[in-house]
Amino acid sequence: MRVVKLALLAGLSALAIGWGVAASTPYWFAPKQDRKVDIADPDLIARGEYLARAGDCVACHTAPGGAPYAGGLGLQTPLGTIYATNITPDRETGIGAYDYGDFERAVRKGMRPDGVHLYPAMPFASYQVVSDADVEAMYAYFMSAVKPVAKQNQPTTIPWPASMRWPLAWWQLLFAQPRDFQAPESDDPLVARGAYLVEGLAHCGACHTPRGLAYEEKALKDDGSGRFLSGSVLEGWYAKNLRNEDTGLVTWTEDELVTFLRTGRNKRTAAFGSMSDVVEHSLQYLRDEDLTAIARYLKSLPPRPGRERWAPKEDVTTAALRDGDFSAPGAMTYVEHCTACHRLDGKGAPEVYPALAGNSMVFADDPSSLIQVTLAGGRMPSTPEHSMAFTMPGFAHLSNADLAELMTFIRNSWGNHASAVSEADIARMRKEIAHKPVHYAPEAAP
Amino acid sequence: MRKSFLIAGAALLAVAGSAAGWIASRPNTDAPPPASFAVLDADNNEVGRYVVPADKDILAQPNADEIIYGKRLLADTARLLPDNVGAAMNCNSCHLLDGKIDAANGYINTVNFYPRVMPRAGKEVDLEMRINGCFQRSMNGKPLDRNGREMKAMIAYMDWLRQGVAKDHRVDIVNAGAIDESLVPDPENGKAIYALKCAACHGTDGEGMRDQFGDIIFPPLWGEDSFNIGAGLARTYKAAQFVKWAMPPSMHLDGQLGQGGVLSDQEAIDVSEYFTHMPRPDFAPKVNDWPNGKKPKDARY
Numbered sequence: 001m002r003v004v005k006l007a008l009l010a011g012l013s014a015l016a017i018g019w020g021v022a023a024s025t026p027y028w029f030a031p032k033q034d035r036k037v038d039i040a041d042p043d044l045i046a047r048g049e050y051l052a053r054a055g056d057c058v059a060c061h062t063a064p065g066g067a068p069y070a071g072g073l074g075l076q077t078p079l080g081t082i083y084a085t086n087i088t089p090d091r092e093t094g095i096g097a098y099d100y101g102d103f104e105r106a107v108r109k110g111m112r113p114d115g116v117h118l119y120p121a122m123p124f125a126s127y128q129v130v131s132d133a134d135v136e137a138m139y140a141y142f143m144s145a146v147k148p149v150a151k152q153n154q155p156t157t158i159p160w161p162a163s164m165r166w167p168l169a170w171w172q173l174l175f176a177q178p179r180d181f182q183a184p185e186s187d188d189p190l191v192a193r194g195a196y197l198v199e200g201l202a203h204c205g206a207c208h209t210p211r212g213l214a215y216e217e218k219a220l221k222d223d224g225s226g227r228f229l230s231g232s233v234l235e236g237w238y239a240k241n242l243r244n245e246d247t248g249l250v251t252w253t254e255d256e257l258v259t260f261l262r263t264g265r266n267k268r269t270a271a272f273g274s275m276s277d278v279v280e281h282s283l284q285y286l287r288d289e290d291l292t293a294i295a296r297y298l299k300s301l302p303p304r305p306g307r308e309r310w311a312p313k314e315d316v317t318t319a320a321l322r323d324g325d326f327s328a329p330g331a332m333t334y335v336e337h338c339t340a341c342h343r344l345d346g347k348g349a350p351e352v353y354p355a356l357a358g359n360s361m362v363f364a365d366d367p368s369s370l371i372q373v374t375l376a377g378g379r380m381p382s383t384p385e386h387s388m389a390f391t392m393p394g395f396a397h398l399s400n401a402d403l404a405e406l407m408t409f410i411r412n413s414w415g416n417h418a419s420a421v422s423e424a425d426i427a428r429m430r431k432e433i434a435h436k437p438v439h440y441a442p443e444a445a446p
Numbered sequence: 447m448r449k450s451f452l453i454a455g456a457a458l459l460a461v462a463g464s465a466a467g468w469i470a471s472r473p474n475t476d477a478p479p480p481a482s483f484a485v486l487d488a489d490n491n492e493v494g495r496y497v498v499p500a501d502k503d504i505l506a507q508p509n510a511d512e513i514i515y516g517k518r519l520l521a522d523t524a525r526l527l528p529d530n531v532g533a534a535m536n537c538n539s540c541h542l543l544d545g546k547i548d549a550a551n552g553y554i555n556t557v558n559f560y561p562r563v564m565p566r567a568g569k570e571v572d573l574e575m576r577i578n579g580c581f582q583r584s585m586n587g588k589p590l591d592r593n594g595r596e597m598k599a600m601i602a603y604m605d606w607l608r609q610g611v612a613k614d615h616r617v618d619i620v621n622a623g624a625i626d627e628s629l630v631p632d633p634e635n636g637k638a639i640y641a642l643k644c645a646a647c648h649g650t651d652g653e654g655m656r657d658q659f660g661d662i663i664f665p666p667l668w669g670e671d672s673f674n675i676g677a678g679l680a681r682t683y684k685a686a687q688f689v690k691w692a693m694p695p696s697m698h699l700d701g702q703l704g705q706g707g708v709l710s711d712q713e714a715i716d717v718s719e720y721f722t723h724m725p726r727p728d729f730a731p732k733v734n735d736w737p738n739g740k741k742p743k744d745a746r747y
Contacts, residue, residue, distance in 0.1 A: 324518050336501040339521070340543055340703060341696065349655055349663045352647055353696070377699035388646040390696040393704035399477045402500075427475035 022117075022169030029173065030109035032101040035132075039140040048141025051134050054290070055127070055201040056282035060084045069142075070094070070149040075121045076235075080158035082121050090148035103139045104132075110172055117168035120176070125220055126203040129181035129196065175216035184222065186300065190289070194297025195221075197290060198229075202282070205229060207239035207274065226304040231366065236432040237273040238368040240361055245303030246310035247364050257295035258288065264381035264389075269361060270354040272378025272392070273369065280381035312358060312415030318345040330409025333402050337395060338410075346414035352390060357414030367421050370407055371429045396433075400426040483548070484618040485611055496554070496617040498546050499609055509602055516603030517544060519596055520553075523585065525661050527596060532586035532727075534654060534662045534671040537600075540584065540679060542692055545607065547702055548619040550692035553604045555616045568737035573601060583676035586727050623691035626711045627683050627743075636720030639713055643694065644721070652724060668724030676729030681744040682719045690714035722746075 063072030071086035089096040102113040110124035183192035209217045210232040219228035231241035241248035264271035264279035321344040346357035377394035400423040411418040485494040520537040545553025561572035578589035647664040654666035698704040
């Protein structure tokens with residue numbers, strides 16, 4: 001009996017201490033800064049707008065069809081849906097009553113003015129490296145140039161006790177320790193600028209870095225582990241490996257990368273899925289020097305040992321298909337459904353239809369994106385540089401057996417080489433697509 | 447003893463029931479049943495359903511090699527039949543996706559449609575004559591030997607595609623969707639639309655786009671390598687039907703090519719008036735067309 005009592009007491013004390021520490025973090029772990037910002041300064045506002053674009057705040061903080069920054073987009077988690085909040089300067093429902101210290105603490109430390117901890121769906125762990133000057137500029141922009149919208153925030157659908165927020169303090173203590181930006185060792189100032197954007201505002205790692213069991217990004221910067229930006233799967237899309245290695249970006253030139261970031265397409269490939277939105281909402285607005293900086297930094301990420309380069313195997317596919325030899329498994333289905341756009345030589349049409357030959361999304365370690373775009377289709381972003389944005393239709397009407405054979409063929413033709421795709425892979429993705437989160441928040445009750 | 451049997455039986459039933467429920471509640475994890483079209487008789491009564499066959503079904507045909515050869519000729523006409531094709535065009539340039547799509551000049555009903563009396567020829571035209579008409583007009587080239595291997599292969603493909611639909615029946619699809627022919631074309635607006643919505647693929651000067659081998663990706667819409675004025679596509683309203691319903695491809699997440707449905711009738715007519723009337727090769731035998739009158743209002747001569 002005594003043992004039970006003791007254990008109970010110890011447990012309760014641990015819980016109390018855990019709660020106590022969490023309740024105290026606003027005072028020592030994430031203290032509020034006291035600083036005045038001239039929110040009427042037009043230069044500051046303009047800079048802030050550019051930086052808010054770079055941070056792609058609008059992507060999450062806007063419901064489909066809703067007012068910009070008024071919140072409401074749902075982010076599905078295994079426990080329920082978290083809704084992005086209203087960050088317009090409305091005093092009642094948005095952030096209109098925030099002073100600079102409140103704003104800074106939310107953006108970089110993940111904490112609300114009332115001391116409640118934010119979910120890591122907000123990428124404050126990345127934003128920690130954003131400079132004071134840049135946070136000030138964004139504060140001026142949000143306070144002075146964003147139109148206030150009166151719209152109540154939508155509560156999460158996560159049930160109690162998981163809905164308690166105080167344990168998030170411990171997540172922050174473990175995975176979001178305060179840190180300043182440290183430029184990588186390089187003589188090139190563009191590499192440093194690129195690292196600053198990629199690690200910080202652009203928060204590329206949110207999708208492209210694999211996450212751990214606690215949803216933490218396994219690396220928030222290039223720390224020598226090789227995990228930063230090494231590719232990750234989110235909502236059935238494989239955000240590709242961005243390191244300068246085999247299935248990453250080693251075959252891309254800096255120019256190709258810049259063109260891709262600015263327009264969502266280049267001669268070898270096209271953006272689709274979430275990346276299409278990133279280009280459309282954010283990257284197309286960045287200055288060329290910033291895009292070049294991002295590209296140069298990504299190209300500077302060292303490959304993991306043994307993955308320095310990617311060599312295509314010999315292309316026997318093009319000649320076979322042009323000669324009417326459709327005997328390879330999957331070739332007949334490819335010629336029937338894919339050649340009209342991607343062509344017998346797998347090269348597509350430059351800046352119109354992506355190439356499949358030599359396209360590292362196609363032969364990525366993880367075929368999720370290839371499978372999803374084939375089943376459900378995908379859209380290129382629309383940018384002023386191109387008057388037409390193209391859409392690939394979905395091929396869910398083909399059987400799992402045909403699709404598995406087809407994708408295995410595509411991953412291993414024209415010099416590509418990669419693992420086979422199985423019927424189970426296709427069936428799994430159909431299920432995932434059927435259960436896709438609905439990014440929609442009904443209006444909150446008045 | 448009896449009681450434990452009962453319990454075991456009930457448990458077994460419960461397990462089986464929940465397993466069945468679980469299986470029934472699973473989402474569909476393979477392809478849905480294929481879409482189909484009605485097969486109609488001469489009085490428009492539905493007499494069956496038609497499903498567009500998969501190419502791999504060709505392999506089960508006794509003349510599989512011939513059908514596949516025909517399919518290749520239709521898709522890669524300029525490369526495989528250089529002596530007969532004068533333009534940078536393939537049959538599939540207009541007959542999209544091997545003639546398998548509704549409202550994009552499909553081949554599905556073609557075999558059953560001929561022979562018939564055609565107003566342009568003013569006489570009965572059989573399928574070989576019709577195909578050779580295409581070679582001389584749209585392809586700006588020379589006719590094939592009507593008894594040759596190539597002609598037979600193309601017709602073999604079309605015959606396979608009809609999937610045994612009887613001669614006096616037809617599959618409920620159209621060659622081209624409807625267009626309002628009362629609208630008056632505005633070629634200036636057409637030029638603007640062309641630059642905005644067509645030039646990305648067909649080129650700023652209508653020159654089309656070619657691949658690494660010099661073969662056609664997107665056909666030229668005017669100039670020496672385009673179809674001649676004898677082609678149906680050189681007519682404003684006929685071209686507009688195709689442009690509205692089949693162009694551009696890759697616009698939607700559904701549909702075999704995600705094609706069409708971008709331009710209004712007026713826009714399709716404007717842009718068609720513009721590109722059809724750009725310089726293109728003449729067609730000398732034009733003097734023999736419409737010998738009995740009934741010339742359409744958008745005829746070029």
